[in-house]
Amino acid sequence: MLVYSTGVVNDRLTAATFEELALPLFDQLYNFAHWLARDRAEAEDLVQETYVKALRGFASFQPGTNFRAWMYRILRNTFLTSRTGLKQTVTLGEDVPEPASEQTPESILLGHAEQELLQAAMEDLPLPSREIILLADVEEMSYQEMAETLGVPIGTVMSRLSRARRTLRDLVRRKLEHHERPLVGKTRTVS
Amino acid sequence: MSDPWSVKLEPYLDGELSPEDMRDLDSHLRTCPACAAEVLRHLQMKRAVRAAGRQFSPSPEFKRRVQQQIAPRRPAAAAWRWAVPVLAVLLIALSIYLGRQRSQAQHASSELADLHVTTLASTTPVDVVSSDRHTVKPWFQGKIPFTFNLPELQNTEFTLLGGRIAYFNQASGAHLIYQVRKHEISVFIFPERDLNALGTGKTLSFNSASWSEGGLSYFVIGDAASDDIQKLAALLQNAAKN
Numbered sequence: 001m002l003v004y005s006t007g008v009v010n011d012r013l014t015a016a017t018f019e020e021l022a023l024p025l026f027d028q029l030y031n032f033a034h035w036l037a038r039d040r041a042e043a044e045d046l047v048q049e050t051y052v053k054a055l056r057g058f059a060s061f062q063p064g065t066n067f068r069a070w071m072y073r074i075l076r077n078t079f080l081t082s083r084t085g086l087k088q089t090v091t092l093g094e095d096v097p098e099p100a101s102e103q104t105p106e107s108i109l110l111g112h113a114e115q116e117l118l119q120a121a122m123e124d125l126p127l128p129s130r131e132i133i134l135l136a137d138v139e140e141m142s143y144q145e146m147a148e149t150l151g152v153p154i155g156t157v158m159s160r161l162s163r164a165r166r167t168l169r170d171l172v173r174r175k176l177e178h179h180e181r182p183l184v185g186k187t188r189t190v191s
Numbered sequence: 192m193s194d195p196w197s198v199k200l201e202p203y204l205d206g207e208l209s210p211e212d213m214r215d216l217d218s219h220l221r222t223c224p225a226c227a228a229e230v231l232r233h234l235q236m237k238r239a240v241r242a243a244g245r246q247f248s249p250s251p252e253f254k255r256r257v258q259q260q261i262a263p264r265r266p267a268a269a270a271w272r273w274a275v276p277v278l279a280v281l282l283i284a285l286s287i288y289l290g291r292q293r294s295q296a297q298h299a300s301s302e303l304a305d306l307h308v309t310t311l312a313s314t315t316p317v318d319v320v321s322s323d324r325h326t327v328k329p330w331f332q333g334k335i336p337f338t339f340n341l342p343e344l345q346n347t348e349f350t351l352l353g354g355r356i357a358y359f360n361q362a363s364g365a366h367l368i369y370q371v372r373k374h375e376i377s378v379f380i381f382p383e384r385d386l387n388a389l390g391t392g393k394t395l396s397f398n399s400a401s402w403s404e405g406g407l408s409y410f411v412i413g414d415a416a417s418d419d420i421q422k423l424a425a426l427l428q429n430a431a432k433n
Contacts, residue, residue: 015263022261026254034247044253048260055261118243136205137237138244143207162201169236 018058021067022051028139029075035134036079038123046082050075069141069148076131076149088127114176121171129164136161196226204233299359299386300410304397306357307377307412310366317353317368327354327367335363339380339407342430348372349423360385369413369423376413376423383408400424404431 029050034043054061054074061070079085122130135141135149146157196219202208203216220227310316319330324341332338334356344351350370357366357379364381379386386408398420399412409431411424 015261019258019261019263023258026257027248030249031245031247035244040247043247044249047249047253048257051257051261115239115243118239119246122240122243133240134244137240140241143202143205158202161205165201165233165236168240 014058015055018055022054022071025068025071029071032072032131032134032139033075033079035122035130035138036076036127037082037084039084042082042084046075046079049078053078066145066148069145072135072139072141072149073151085127117175118172121168121175124171125164125168128160129167132157132161133164133168196223197229200226200230200233204230204237300399300412302359303377303379303410304399304412306359306366306379307397310355310357310368310377311375316355318355320353322351322353324351327351330354331356331365335365337380337382337407339365340430340433341367342426344426347422347426348419349376349426357381362386371415371419371423374413374415374419376411376415376420378423378427379410379412381408381410382406386410402428404428407431 026047030043030047033046033050034040037043037046050071054071057074061067122133125133132146132150135146141149143154143157146161147154150157152160196216199208199212199216203213208216220230319327321327321330322344324343328339328341331354341351348371352368352370352375354365354367357364359379359381362381362385364379364385367378367380369376369378383403383406397412397414398417399410400420401408401410402424403409409424409427411420411427413420
């Protein structure tokens with residue numbers, strides 16, 4: 001058995017372990033950061049700061065707990081305290097007007113032409129809805145992981161996620177109504 | 192759509208139901224078109240969001256930059272691993288160099304000591320016999336490629352016996368012989384490039400002193416007491432400054 005007795009060796013071991021654990025998450029953390037900040041430069045700053053903070057605080061990470069949730073929590077907290085993050089939490093509420101029609105948008109979204117529309121709708125989502133939908137459906141986190149990332153109970157995760165999905169659906173429906181003609185025209189041109 | 196199933200549809204798709212609830216809902220969906228349609232709707236949205244959500248990738252340069260920032264400091268460690276053998280080699284080379292320098296100095300001291308002894312053993316130890324520095328100094332003019340000052344010895348115990356040309360390392364220099372209480376002392380003066388400083392101490396039981404000044408190296412050696420050697424050295428040093 002190897003016994004690491006000196007501080008230097010321990011530091012090196014810690015940094016190596018951190019690298020092994022953290023680097024595979026790089027792309028998805030960046031994607032998440034970009035969705036939060038909605039800007040490339042800010043996303044880069046966010047990810048860089050997250051990695052530096054995480055490495056510095058790696059000693060406080062408790063083995064056995066969820067490392068991915070820990071990284072996302074650091075990224076999210078870094079964003080929330082950033083200028084853009086503060087602005088988004090202050091100016092955007094969760095209220096989205098009720099839909100005007102009973103159309104169901106999901107089947108329409110399957111086509112590639114509509115993916116941009118969905119992305120636009122996701123960008124328009126208020127921050128709490130946007131982040132929980134990304135964690136659940138893009139990062140495919142479990143409720144437990146999301147609870148750890150967001151620092152809320154699982155019950156809150158479930159209700160917030162369900163509400164966010166409803167909000168997104170309504171936003172998509174409104175956008176579909178608004179862009180109905182151009183979208184149809186676009187589809188016809190393509191086909 | 193029938194409650195209480197509706198609240199379980201999303202957790203069902205998120206894979207968060209217990210195996211039991213999962214089985215129950217599976218069988219319910221087969222019999223309830225409303226719930227089945229709702230599940231399909233959620234599933235389509237979930238898939239669409241997953242596809243739309245994965246759209247931003249970091250640039251390779253940015254990724255590399257962060258990677259370097261968090262990497263363990265291997266380059267530094269590697270540099271140290273290199274530095275150890277390099278330093279070891281340098282230390283060995285340095286000790287060999289210093290050893291050689293020391294042995295060269297010892298060799299030079301011994302040679303000058305030999306010169307001192309053979310000169311004194313000679314029937315004509317000096318070529319210019321004079322106790323007057325004003326006679327001895329001009330005698331060297333034109334015989335050696337430099338000039339030097341000799342000390343005034345009045346009120347001291349030292350007497351100048353005379354001088355001769357000495358050859359060392361294929362260079363010519365001045366060899367002066369002084370006397371103090373029956374002890375003869377040799378003073379060798381050579382250009383600095385031909386005779387490096389040899390240190391002060393004992394050489395083959397002789398006492399000696401050496402120094403360099405004004406481009407000249409001085410070597411004083413004799414069987415007189417170390418104090419006398421030092422006093423004569425001080426007199427010569429003072430004279431050289433005037």
